[in-house]
Amino acid sequence: MYAVFIFLGIVLILIFYIIGVYNSLVKLRNQVKNAWSQIDVQLKRRHDLIPNLIKTVKGYMKHERGTLDSVTNARAQAMGAQTMGEKSAAEGLLSGALGKLQIAVEAYPDLKANQNFLSLQEELSSTENKISFSRQNYNDQVLFFNNKTEMFPSNIIAGMFNFKEEEFFEIEDQTEKKVPKVDFA
Amino acid sequence: MWELIQANKRKSFFLFIGMTILLLLLGYFIGSAVNPYSGGITGIVIALIILFILNMISHFSGSKILLAVSNAKEVTKKVHPQLFNVVEEMRIASNLPAMPKIYIINSPAPNAFATGRNPKNSAIAVTAGLLSMLNRDELQGVVAHETSHILNRDIRFMTYASIMLGTIVLISEVFLRGMFYSSLAGGRRSSSSRGGQGQLIIMIIAIALSILAPLFATLLYFAISRKREYLADASAVRLTRYPEGLASALEKIAGSHEELKTATKVTAPLYINNPLKRKGRKASSLQSTHPPIHERIKILRNMAHGANFSDYQEAFSNVKGSVKPIIPASGLTDHEDIQIRKGEAGKGKIKNARQSKRNLEDLMLNVDRYDFINCVCGLKMKVPPGYSGNEILCPRCGRKHKTIK
Structure with missing residues (x-):
């Protein structure tokens, strides 16, 4: 009689444990998804900021047509991108174009004193930061989720319900990742 | 990160239990000392009621009271767009469920603190002096430190701990003062009635407890708050990937001689750096609420390899020359390398003193609408x-x- 109760007790505990682990797996996977959409929100915000920026800058930077056009084009391309690969390539291009624009601005002191431009610049550089922080957060969330799916004993339950590892968001632009080499020669 | 939060929650729980036991002992012995027949139980009940009321108040309006006492004013994005952006960046990096409310304290002394019930209802307050003194990367370091307090559930923990401490201090004070006055007023009555050696011993224990308990609780509170500062520094670096930002900010804060007038002994442990400048006291003592700021800077600058928790622990051991674990072991499990990024901390924001003073004044007026x-x-x-x-x-x-x- 006792043996039956003990057996039932163990089964019950096991069931509760499985439910608990399953729920935390679902929660972690949702956090990964949420982190992913965060990146999209920030990318969209960057696209929205660019027309304003171009409008403000245009009057000052008459001789920088090429730089401005490349930003506009990169933005159009990034907005039209559909697949994952296209997207990250186009966004990388846009980052590069904006970087060039930032450098070009240095030659226009009048522009740099413009209040409107300054606040736009703060918004833009903050959006760049937000993009990289949301990417960082996405990778953190993926790490938590993957740890849970790989580690014993939760990996058994992850296997039972077919939870698959998520992929990290690697930076496409290799120059962004490179650590500067110090040469003492 | 998650393991760290769990470890913190466990510790909060133990501290809560420990302080509750201390409080109950205090209630029991004081009660017995006053009335040997049923006083013990009454004392416990009274102690619990006081604790409950104070906790209710702190739960529902603790952060409001704290912000009001510190003279912090809630501001809109228009007042300081950069601060809002930086806070949002850190909210994204730390995956907080909601944006903390943002307050500015109109004081030239550079400092900051975080408060709130939980990550959903939190607030970050910074002084106008801090904003006028730091550049973007440094401000980010400070905000990251405060966000870490929210993320690691330090804000709730510190509020509870301070409430417990407050209750213990309150009860002990009332008892000791009562003893003092009653011995002045009616010494005869107490000596003639209810004598016996047992009662005397209980009386002695009650007095000893009411002297020692506040002391013990204070030391516990300060010891934990010191450790949490290190932990928040480590988490801040993990969020920003940039130890120099926080290090340079702390350096500027340490170099300031302005005093934050609205800070008190109770609110002091909440700030990023001790706002009470005490003269002639040794920097690192049991009584201090914060680790010595120069040590924190040194540890941050010692982080050459990466921005992970284990890198902070390594730097901590290097600087302090001890292997005392500052990060719970469960927080050191992520082995992937986190690279430190480059930034512009330390680059001067202050071009001339007059201009910066004017900026500070304008900001303070702006805060006042x-x-x-x-x-x-x-x-x-x-x-x-x-x-x-x-x-x-x-x-x-x-x-x-x-x-x-």
């Missing part, structure tokens, strides 16, 4: 929030201006 109107003649008019007219004359050239409202 002043409007600014630039006149063509070059004069900047500061219109107080109570100004009711639709037009204002420039005092220098006499031009008419419309007020914004």
Whole structure:
């Protein structure tokens, strides 16, 4: 009689444990998804900021047509991108174009004193930061989720319900990742 | 990160239990000392009621009281867009469920603190002096430190701990004062009635407890708050990937001689750096609420390899020369390398002292909801929030201006 109760007790505990682990797996996977959409929100915000920026800058930077056009084009391309690969390539291009624009601005002191431009610049550089922080957060969330799916004993339950590892968001632009080499020669 | 939060929650729980036991002991012995027959139980009940009421107050309006006491004012993005952006960046990096409310304290002393019930209802307060002194990367370091306090559930923990401490101090004080006055007023009655050696011993224990308990609780509270500062520094670096930002900010904060007038002994442990400048006291003692700031800077600058928790622990051991674990072992499990990024901390924001002082004053007026109107003649008019007219004359050239409202 006792043996039956003990057996039932163990089964019950096991069931509760499985439910608990399953729920935390679902929660972690949702956090990964949420982190992913965060990146999209920030990318969209960057696209929205660019027309304003171009409008403000245009009057000052008459001789920088090429730089401005490349930003506009990169933005159009990034907005039209559909697949994952296209997207990250186009966004990388846009980052590069904006970087060039930032450098070009240095030659226009009048522009740099413009209040409107300054606040736009703060918004833009903050959006760049937000993009990289949301990417960082996405990778953190993926790490938590993957740890849970790989580690014993939760990996058994992850296997039972077919939870698959998520992929990290690697930076496409290799120059962004490179650590500067110090040469003492 | 998650393991760290769990470890913190466990510790909060143990501290809560420990302090509760201390409180109950205090209640019991004081009660027995006053009335040997049923006083013990009454004492416990009274102690629990006081604790419950104080906890309720702190739970529902603790952070409001704290912010009000510190003279912090909630601001909109218009007042300081950069601060808002930086806070949002850190919210994203730390995956907080909601944006913390943002407050500015109108004081030239550079400091900051975080408060709130939980990550959903949190607030970050920074002083105007901090904003005028730090550049973007440094501000980010400070905000990351405060966000870490929210993320690691330090805000709730510290509020509870301070409430427990407050209750213990309150009960002990009331008892000791009561003893003092009753011995002045009616010494005869207490000596004649209910004698016995047992009662005397209980009385001695009660007095000893009411002297020692607050001391013990204070030391516990301070010891834990010191450790949490290190932990928040480590988490901040993990969020920003940039130890130099926080290090440089702390350096500027340490170099300031302004004093934050609204800080008190109870609120001091909440700030990023001890706001009470005490002269002639040793920096690192049991009584201090914060680790010595120069040590924190040294540890941050020692982080050469990466921005992970284990890198902070390594730097900590290098600087302190001890292997005392500052990060719970469960927080050191992520082995992937996190690279440190480059930034612009330390680059001067202050070009000339007069300009920076003017910026600080403008910010403080802005926090107080002043409007600014630039006149063509070059004069900047500061219109107080109570100004009711639709037009204002420039005092220098006499031009008419419309007020914004």
